[in-house]
Amino acid sequence: MKTIVVPFDFSPYSLAALKTAQRISVKNHAKVICVTVIPSELDWDLLSEEAKLKHQELIDEREEALQVLPDYIRQVAPAKAPIDLVVKIGVPSEQILRVAEQNQADLILIGAYGKGFKDGNFLGSNLQKVLRNSCCAVLAVKEALDGNAFRKIAFATVFNPSGKEAFEKILPLAKAFKSSIHLLFVNTPEHFTNSAVSDAQMAEFIKGNEQFVIHKQVYNHKEAEQGIMEFCEKEGIKLVGLVSGNRKHASSYVIGTTETLIYKSDLGVLSLNK
Template structure:
């Protein structure tokens, strides 16, 4: 793992994301790019110098952020490694993904707003859009994860062959922390799968990954999201990876499952696309 992008908006949640990224960086040596976006419908990056002169307020906000951010970051999240800081103007999710693409990021770590489930409300639209559109794995946290938290990972999937491809994207992170990886299949009444089928999928998944310690689990619940949260709570696991897809026939859990687990629980959720 070489590059981690952290969206930062001065909130406690983005600070939790930054501290989590710092923990990963201290173990992996990855550089951290902290991106702060001044919201605007104007794509400032693509304007000419003369056109930018028309938006003096936006320019002043950017200059102020450039003055404040370095000292603020050093104060609230001191670390030995330097943090590269990017201040952009535009639509937040678009620029987060753009910075990740420009820097060939291996991981995006971002804060998840809110705690608990309130009908009619959801996590911020920015994180929703990043989760849905990013091809880079996204780790969303409400609280900072420390070294002990990273030692046990739940990997929730239906263990279709595509899950192995997804796991390859985060294998370096798993190996960095020597994470004991708990493979979990949530068996629900509507999509019941026999134990033999589940074991076959998990065995196939583990093949070629012998350097990693795996534990296999099948957990029964009425809904996949409830089962994932309950399993992690009972197992004392603080973060999980969910292999996600965007379509009903995708060989994985849907992206909405990832969002729901993130919103209803306190877990750090690592979304990995098939």
């Protein structure tokens, strides 16, 4: 993991994301890029200089952010490694994704509202748009994850090629923090699998990664999302990874497992694209 992009809007949630990114950076020397976006429906990057001058208020807001951010970040999130500060103008989700793509980011680390948050339209949030369209992994956190939170990582999956490909992407993180990995299969009535089959699938799934401490876990529950949350609470796990699948063309009102966990739990949720 070489580059982490952190959207920052001065909220406590974005500060939690920044501190988490710093924690990861300490372990693997990743570059942290902090992105603040001045909201506008304009595609600022495509405007001519002449056209930009017609929007002096946006220019002033950007200049103010560039002046305030360095000292503010040093005060609230001091770190040994420098943080690259970027201030953009435009649609926040689009600018976040653009910066991540331009810098070939390995991870977008974004703050998420806490469990039960109701003020605002979650379905239309920038977080969901970033999750659905990101070219890299996305880690959503409500509170800063310290080193202990990375000691145990749950990876919830069904055992298919997409899940295997996503699983490989958490291994560098697990190696950096010497994490134990809890490979989790939630056995639901709708997709019931007997123990012999799930054991065989898990053994095949982790083959070739014997250098990691991997616990094979089957948890029975009527709902997959609730089963993941209950398992993590029982085991004291703060971070869960899962394959995101391809949701770019899904309807905006369709909430998948990733969004459900972010909205209904206090877990750090790592969405890994296949």
